Amino acid sequence: MRNDYRLLFPVTLLCGLLSLQLQAADTGAAKGREIAVAVENRDLGYSDSVAELTMILRNRSGDETRRELEISILENRDGGDKSLIRFDFPADIRGTALLTHPQPDDADEQWLYLPAYTRIKRISSRNKSGAFVGSEFSFEDLADKEVDDFRYAYVRAEACGEGILMCDVIDRMPEDTHSAYSRQRVWVDQSAQRIFRIDYFDRKEALLKTFTAKDFRLYEDRYWRPLEVAMRNQQSGNVTILSYSRIQFQTGLSAANFHRNTLRD
Template identity: 30%
Template structure:
């Protein structure tokens, strides 16, 4: 009996070793995604279109600024139109350090008040869109474990080969902050861009589908120019958001650390 168990274990060892190698390779890909040059000192004009289940549309016009500060990332957004959201501002300090909560503030001009976004609120909708506050920060590498999708380790998306990588949160804290119990990422093999993702929402039986419909090289940096986020319940579309970027510029001298403050957020452009 003991001999049979030993033989069985010996047979299983290569499988276990392969699984470990597989997971290491998936993590290595995500490390490269994390390290990919996504531009610095950026300015972009954005159009956000919210579409409800009946096809009714609402549009928002946004000006966005981005700055790298070491391994951390600062982002600042101002809503320019329509009138009901004009001068609303959003500031994010996106920290790379594991275990450190990102800082986010939302300025509401009607109330003349700045609201700090608590960690427990980051899974909530950003300005009525299908993007959450957590979606607007960078995924921390160590907050997840990675593996290739067993059923479909590779897939073709818009004619390009991708790796399909499963991401499991490493703690309950990550689930509570993002609102996702797991996610599936489609990473383009030629440029390391996440071009599609499926997010499994903890509450409400929803799934969210992230899709990069258009990207281009801007100043030799691969840049997403049209992004769709769709919330589905079963086969039904609950809501959809289309985010379009235009006039993207990198390495702008006007974008410096002084811009990314709560004071600027409240003062506006």
């Protein structure tokens, strides 16, 4: 049997090209992940934050409804950040509070305090994909992200919206099979790792929601926070706006403030 050398060359070439392609995909993933790590690092050490905000729900006909709440967050490097959400308005849910202790690889631990009952209820649910109090934000969108929650791909660099700032655009694919999304496309500003925009693609790869952030302010000389963010549902036309009236860092909160017994306060 005679070896056919004429075939060998193109096959080698093809293999070479394929491996180049794979390498390119590898570097894309690595570069995407690098950016995600940079975003994560940028926020390290903020310790805790307290924010007061108004949540405005607007439907496609332009009708609005409003909620006021306070969100406290405690940095937690091994495991996700703990959060405490307390409602101030409307009156009938005033004082209602939700405490979340994220559990990597398991259902988050959540406690809910309803003033009408004066009892604390522990809620078990593995669902993170649901809407947050009827808004266009889901728990998943609001929850603290870990770098390992996603696979990454680098897309391109382009201007962040209309300004002169340049953004890296990366895709991140959730590892959780119960996620509502197949993919999120994130615009990260190259100079300060601020997230300007996220496109959420649903399970059928159709654009579902667009998150946009504006009015960034610098806190403690290090932490950028937007004063207004919006989540627009591209399929229903509804939009939810979070408008921050006050953000404070390093207020001295500790794990004790994020214990379920503090919910009644």
